[in-house]
Amino acid sequence: MKYTVSLKENHIFRRLYRKGNTAADSRLAIYVRRNGRPGNRLGLTVSTKVGHAVVRNRLRRRLREIYRLHEHQLVRGVDLVVCPGCDLESSRQCVDLAERYNYIYAAVGLHPENLEGASLSDLDAIRTMAGHPKVRAIGEVGLDYYWVKAQEDRAFSRDFFDAQLSLAEELDLPVIVHDRDAHKDCLDIVRAHPNARGVFHCCALSAEDAKVVLNWGWMLSFTGNITFANAKRAPEVIRCAPIERIMLETDAPYMAPVPHRGERCDSSLIPITAATVAQLKGLTVEEVLSITMDNGKRFFNLT
Ligand SMILES: [Zn+2]
16 A cells, blocks of 8 residues: 655645744645545644754654554455446456455446446446456446436436346346436336346435335445435435345445545445444444444355
8 A cells, every 4th residue: 555645845844834824833734645546634733833853753753643544544344345347447447456355356337327338248248257256246237317317328228227137137146236316217127137136225215115125135235325414215214124134335435424425435434324324223333334244245245
């Protein structure tokens, strides 16, 4: 893991000692990047009353602490990762990651928002990738009527969803379903595949629809958006659903739970989402984390 800090020391000193800065302390925003990707924003308070050498030493010490903390947060509680693709290229990348890291598993598939230029014959490549021993699901697949507006594009995405459910049945793999503003059509298409098994990810189903899906033996997966003040449906569904049928996910980089809403989501934030489930189900956070982990292992056939 390689960390870089976006603010250079000289820049920090310029900001700290800039003309007219009379504040005793200056709070600086430091962006820690990991492996070249944007990371968390971390604050640092340094005094303008002391000289450069003292500030530099404090800065270095603090940055070392930040690195350790950051590394710790990333690793803490993360045992296994299922990384889903959304087109051919990202599906390949997921398989590559799964090959490189023993704790990462892959899902492969074409997402409804990524069908431009796609053809049903692309599913031959998905079928081949799905033969890799670390591919444990077909996904993300489904329907997105929020982003896909044109009727012919929606019809095209229904064909893809239908074909990928058939592929999952053929390969006996579970399906990760993305359903945004398309509940009725999603349920109709899944209903036509009685041998398919899967999960409605980032579940936004009504309690009524959720019951239908649960009756098929499917799972429901929830993200940090269940912690948002305006979350109405998900809490109701979580109350009704058996805990053995619930999974938790990051949906990274989206859906970071409150109080990190809008930030980049990662697995270190899962316990916050679990706390909301714990409250709704009258369980402890540890129980929710342990049960949902077991559910995920069972569903994705992970060791
Ligand atoms: Zn999705």
